[in-house]
Amino acid sequence: MKFVRHPTGLLRSRARRRLFAMWLAATTLAGVGLAQSRSQSQSGMPAALSADCAARISINAPSIDIACLRAAYAGPAATWPAPHVDAGVAWSELAPLPKKPPEPVDNPGTPAKIALGKRLFEDPRLSKSGQIACASCHDPQLGWGDGRSVPFGHDRRPGKRNAMSVAMSAYAGPLFWDGRAATLEAQALHPIQDATEMAFDGGALEKRLNSSDDYADDFTAVFGSRQVTVPRVSQALAAYQRSLVPRFNRFDRFLDGNRKLLTDQQLWGLHLFRTRARCMNCHSGPALTDNGFHNLGLHFQGRAREDLGRYRVTGDPADVGKFRTPSLRMVAKTGPWMHNGAFQDMRGILNMYNVGMPRPKPAAGKVYDPPFPATDPLLRPLELHKAELEALTEFLRTL
Numbered sequence: 001m002k003f004v005r006h007p008t009g010l011l012r013s014r015a016r017r018r019l020f021a022m023w024l025a026a027t028t029l030a031g032v033g034l035a036q037s038r039s040q041s042q043s044g045m046p047a048a049l050s051a052d053c054a055a056r057i058s059i060n061a062p063s064i065d066i067a068c069l070r071a072a073y074a075g076p077a078a079t080w081p082a083p084h085v086d087a088g089v090a091w092s093e094l095a096p097l098p099k100k101p102p103e104p105v106d107n108p109g110t111p112a113k114i115a116l117g118k119r120l121f122e123d124p125r126l127s128k129s130g131q132i133a134c135a136s137c138h139d140p141q142l143g144w145g146d147g148r149s150v151p152f153g154h155d156r157r158p159g160k161r162n163a164m165s166v167a168m169s170a171y172a173g174p175l176f177w178d179g180r181a182a183t184l185e186a187q188a189l190h191p192i193q194d195a196t197e198m199a200f201d202g203g204a205l206e207k208r209l210n211s212s213d214d215y216a217d218d219f220t221a222v223f224g225s226r227q228v229t230v231p232r233v234s235q236a237l238a239a240y241q242r243s244l245v246p247r248f249n250r251f252d253r254f255l256d257g258n259r260k261l262l263t264d265q266q267l268w269g270l271h272l273f274r275t276r277a278r279c280m281n282c283h284s285g286p287a288l289t290d291n292g293f294h295n296l297g298l299h300f301q302g303r304a305r306e307d308l309g310r311y312r313v314t315g316d317p318a319d320v321g322k323f324r325t326p327s328l329r330m331v332a333k334t335g336p337w338m339h340n341g342a343f344q345d346m347r348g349i350l351n352m353y354n355v356g357m358p359r360p361k362p363a364a365g366k367v368y369d370p371p372f373p374a375t376d377p378l379l380r381p382l383e384l385h386k387a388e389l390e391a392l393t394e395f396l397r398t399l
Contacts, residue, residue: 053071070259074259091280091284104183112221113235116222126233154195154197165330169242171289175187178312179313189202209228282325293310294376297321302372
């Protein structure tokens with residue numbers, strides 16, 4: 001079976017294509033330039049067919065040969081075709097999530113603490129109004145987001161940024177779109193105390209929960225006394241959030257060796273994810289994120305929807321318009337997407353990446369303070385055609 005590409009960009013001559021195939025076999029399948037050690041013999045592809053198959057799945061082939069594509073991805077991830085990443089980009093190979101998420105030594109996630117954190121997460125008494133819980137904006141049926149562009153908070157005030165899914169918060173750091181919280185324990189308190197979100201004071205929270213008897217046994221079991229304190233609340237909430245990591249989905253089982261789990265189209269999408277779509281410049285490793293900050297051209301500086309992102313935390317002009325890279329785990333369930341929730345459809349996001357994302361320009365003659373930023377140079381037009389975008393979309397749904 002073959003997937004046919006648009007003819008634009010194909011190599012013009014048979015001789016050049018043969019030379020390209022020889023080069024690709026020596027680099028892509030053998031993995032020259034990667035930190036990991038790769039060898040053609042490890043790829044699971046017969047040596048006599050390697051050059052031919054490399055040409056049949058190359059970025060310039062007129063169609064993708066599925067048999068060759070499956071052969072290229074039959075072995076361990078370390079033998080797969082090399083990802084297309086820019087010089088200087090720190091990336092790691094795709095891999096299943098560890099069985100146990102990372103946790104700080106001073107806040108181990110015991111079953112009792114996780115259960116207490118779940119109770120607190122779902123309790124609207126943690127808000128001033130007594131009507132908003134953490135779960136109001138982080139619903140498990142909505143990918144641990146809220147399905148809105150931006151959430152409503154205290155007195156139905158609209159927030160400014162999208163409620164990021166907390167499913168992968170164990171692997172995130174720093175946290176929030178702008179990275180203002182260094183730890184999950186610190187992050188847990190921000191929404192409670194934020195005037196737009198839950199609008200509650202720490203002292204008032206302690207007084208409210210201590211005046212009730214329904215938490216006494218749980219706090220005693222976890223912390224040794226019944227006293228409810230803000231630090232204890234944050235520890236329990238953080239322990240619960242670390243337990244939400246999605247487990248053993250289709251892609252994880254594929255990574256664990258069941259190579260039949262991805263359809264031909266999804267496997268092509270994985271290949272595009274690694275190669276022509278350049279996704280692994282920012283989304284790699286088990287968590288599918290670099291935990292970095294990037295300017296996607298969506299800051300709207302000098303306009304009504306302005307959000308300068310990371311700059312508001314650091315004060316560094318180099319951070320203007322930068323926002324944290326979210327994990328792509330569960331991405332199909334966590335829309336709307338981007339820091340402002342502006343994208344309601346995942347295909348719409350891919351269309352924007354395909355054209356290199358927005359490239360806003362400063363208004364002529366206007367002085368900007370801080371200086372007007374440039375869109376991240378990692379972003380560039382991809383020229384993926386419809387069938388490739390569809391394959392990439394279907395692969396993302398497996399995550």
